[in-house]
Amino acid sequence: MSEFGELLRSLRKQHKITQRQLAALVGIDFTYISKIESGTMDPPAEDKIIRIAEVLQVEPEQLILKAKKVPATFHKLITENSDVPLFLRKASKLSPSQWEEIKEILQREEEGDAE
Amino acid sequence: MSEFGELLRSLRKQHKITQRQLAALVGIDFTYISKIESGTMDPPAEDKIIRIAEVLQVEPEQLILKAKKVPATFHKLITENSDVPLFLRKASKLSPSQWEEIKEILQREEEGDAE
DNA sequence: ATCCATGTTGACGAATAATTCAACGTCGGT
DNA sequence: ACCGACGTTGAATTATTCGTCAACATGGAT
Numbered sequence: 639m640s641e642f643g644e645l646l647r648s649l650r651k652q653h654k655i656t657q658r659q660l661a662a663l664v665g666i667d668f669t670y671i672s673k674i675e676s677g678t679m680d681p682p683a684e685d686k687i688i689r690i691a692e693v694l695q696v697e698p699e700q701l702i703l704k705a706k707k708v709p710a711t712f713h714k715l716i717t718e719n720s721d722v723p724l725f726l727r728k729a730s731k732l733s734p735s736q737w738e739e740i741k742e743i744l745q746r747e748e749e750g751d752a753e
Numbered sequence: 754m755s756e757f758g759e760l761l762r763s764l765r766k767q768h769k770i771t772q773r774q775l776a777a778l779v780g781i782d783f784t785y786i787s788k789i790e791s792g793t794m795d796p797p798a799e800d801k802i803i804r805i806a807e808v809l810q811v812e813p814e815q816l817i818l819k820a821k822k823v824p825a826t827f828h829k830l831i832t833e834n835s836d837v838p839l840f841l842r843k844a845s846k847l848s849p850s851q852w853e854e855i856k857e858i859l860q861r862e863e864e865g866d867a868e
Numbered sequence: 869a870t871c872c873a874t875g876t877t878g879a880c881g882a883a884t885a886a887t888t889c890a891a892c893g894t895c896g897g898t
Numbered sequence: 899a900c901c902g903a904c905g906t907t908g909a910a911t912t913a914t915t916c917g918t919c920a921a922c923a924t925g926g927a928t
Binding site: 667682 | 885887
């Protein structure tokens, strides 16, 4: 039941490359890839996951989450913006309908004063 | 600028206990407390922070966040509930008014079907 | 001056996570 | 049968986090 490993293997195969090729592109040892795919070993550190995601052309974040890790971007957000923890504290108790409302709000593109 | 260390020291002093006493109560070495307070050393692991919070009677989560760590409860939430990452992805771009609306929704106690 | 309670510092060690190395098993082509 | 490309496995290594131990510095109370 190695979520991450299975996904990795499937993505790699979609790209028709071998473990050795992927490993070379990513800059890690190919035996490590093998163990990760088989679930023998935990997913690698975030920076490696990101490089894998780039090579395999998927959203790094998606892969990081599959690895059951919290992306560094989230980490920063959580520890720096106090509203976020406020939200997370309640998030587990939100009803589907409340989630809907929140998604509505997220949809609305407001003045992008980001960056 | 050791946020966590300063907070810890101030909390400890409020309780009028020494580093050694706190360390004993928490179950770690007192020299470690010293280094943490002075910022020489990073904050301890989450379980230690929790015990510290209990001894000093503050919300563990508050202390964990000050330590710039993501509480395990959040970690689980993020990696298990796919709506949460969806939210976090957009969270940094939310305007104050959008935050207000979200807080409104959080306020509303709906059927607590949690646990 | 002495004592001792408190805090500080530097070197060291344990535990765990992350990763590599060397060697081997397998299979499809030739 | 043999070869080369591929994947697997176990032991060994490195990196990082997390903490302890021994020794020292300081300041007040007696």
